[in-house]
Amino acid sequence: MSDEMKLESADGLLLQQMASLRDIIDNNxxxxxxxxxxxxxxxxxxxxxxxxxxxxxxxxxxxxxxxxxxxxxxxxxxxxxxxxxxxxxxxxxxxxxxxxxxxxxxxxxxxxxxxxxxxxxxxxxxxxxxLTSLDQSPGQRLFQLETIYSNAPVGLCFIDLQMRYVTVNDAMANIIGLQPYEAIGRKIGVFLPGLSPLLSNALELAMRNETTPDREFSVPGKNQVFFVRIKAACDGQNQLNGLSVAMTDITSLKRMERALRESQEHYRNMVELNPQIPWTADPRGMLNDVSSRFQRITGMTRQDILADKWIQSMHVEDRRAAVQTWEQCLKTGAPLDIEVRFCHVDRGWNWMRIRAAASYAPDGSIQRWYGTAEDVHERKLLELKLVKANRRLEIQARTDSLTKLPNRREFKKVLSHEYMRAKRNRTPLTVVMIDIDYFKHFNDHYGHLSGDACLRLVARTLRKSLKRSTDVVTRFGGEEFAAILPDTDLKGAWIVAQHIMESIETLGIKHSFSEFNRVTISQGIATYRPDQDPDIEDQSDIVSAADEALYLSKNNGRNQINAMPVSIRFNPL
Missing domain, CATH: 3.30.450.20 (PAS domain)
Known part of the structure; x- marks a missing residue:
């Protein structure tokens, strides 16, 4: 075989290999x-x-x-x-x-x-x-991202049903030793393997509609202890879609508790527990001795504390339950362990943990009670902060962060409720889809900051344009908004839409790249009438009709209102 033929054969083989490689790349x-x-x-x-x-x-x-x-x-x-x-x-x-x-x-x-x-x-x-076809839809994932406060003092994250990080805040990222974006989509067991069994158990409990008790979790090799609170999270159809996890570093608190346990034996002859504020009581529960530190905390004199007078320094909301528990302990000899608020001379009401144990005579009768009062105010405040943080997360899950309007997830929830109510009461229900005309041109030429300001101003105007407390306007996505008008027929909806149109025009926001030279909106109306639309079984048909009406407004030149009858469609909400 000549050199020329060998060269042609090698070139052909190379071309075959390149074609095969290209086929592999394109079919990956x-x-x-x-x-x-x-x-x-x-x-x-x-x-x-x-x-x-x-x-x-x-x-x-x-x-x-x-x-x-x-x-x-x-x-x-x-x-x-x-x-x-x-x-x-x-x-x-x-x-x-x-x-x-x-x-x-x-x-x-x-x-x-x-x-x-x-x-x-x-x-x-x-x-x-x-990843579009994963269990977490894009809309859901965005709303979940909005639920995380990146600057929260506790580690917060959202875990999906496959035990993967969906959202992670800065504090949680610091715990696992990564940047937040590096953790997203990865299995939690890769970074905190000891936490996986706890979360798996929490998912099983959530599937049975049972709550997960708060736990403590130690990070191997770091000598860190965390207070872990896990809550089940459900979508708009009340289907479980993951877990909300909050982790608070309580290492210092655990060290204090460990120090108390280690010192118990040393002070066992004096009191049952290592006291911060020691006290003693007779078999009837009357205080006969108390540390002067309790006097300094409450501002009460020794005479005002002894016997049963100390009860008067307790918060009135805690007093009855505390007295009942104490009386039960006196009858049974069971140890006392309660948390109540006492008046503090410097900071008002102060949470304290009151513990006591009975000392028995040779005949088995109680001869004295040894007790301690422990300041747990900071821990209580931390628990309250966790409660508030969870409440903020719940609000954030329903609210668009830019416009402060209810988000699309909340739109679905409200529409589902109003649809069932309209169907049950045989009253009309209207959905109005609203879109800002030429908003992309506005964003491109005036900048995203101006675009955000425009969205906020339009959102505020839409909210003010709806006069009834039952009417709801939401941010549907991008520059698109959606209003839900219960008990409103087509004629009434048209009046509301016209008022909205006029309110936006009154703003007079300059838009040189629109044929109207100002910011305008297009609207689409769809009214569901249970008596006349008996075949409608899905509220998404109302949204689809309103969306088609909006599309008609955009195609007919924008800055106008159109309505579309509700009929059975196959487009999901």
């Missing part, structure tokens, strides 16, 4: 890509057609942030900039992307840095995995 379940040092795509497999809805040639030259909503591009951009600065590999970076048809896709991005032969950084090569 993940999207393979490469970006340069400026973050612009220089290579893209054909998987971008499925993921982003556009071919590779429309991806090349653009950055990943060009396909994200503005707020998401800002959030992910800041995280990616920190990664690039360290020239570090990364994984599990979740991000939202918008296809040309308006649908949303959630991608999990991983990548490694690339360097040339001289060691100069030249970009990243990586893969994207489509």
């Amino acid at each position: 379940s993940d999207w393979i890509w490469e970006v340069d040092a400026q973050g612009r795509y220089v290579f893209s497999s054909n998987k971008c057609i499925e993921f982003l809805g556009i071919p590779p040639e429309q991806v090349l030259g653009k950055t990943p942030f060009d396909f994200m909503p503005p707020d998401e591009a800002k959030r992910v951009g800041e995280q990616f900039a920190a990664i690039v600065e360290r020239r570090a590999p990364f994984g599990g970076l979740l991000n939202r992307n918008i296809r040309p048809d308006g649908t949303e896709v959630i991608l999990e991005t991983s990548g490694v840095p690339l360097f040339d032969n001289d060691g100069n950084f030249r970009g990243y090569r990586g893969i994207d995995r489509n």
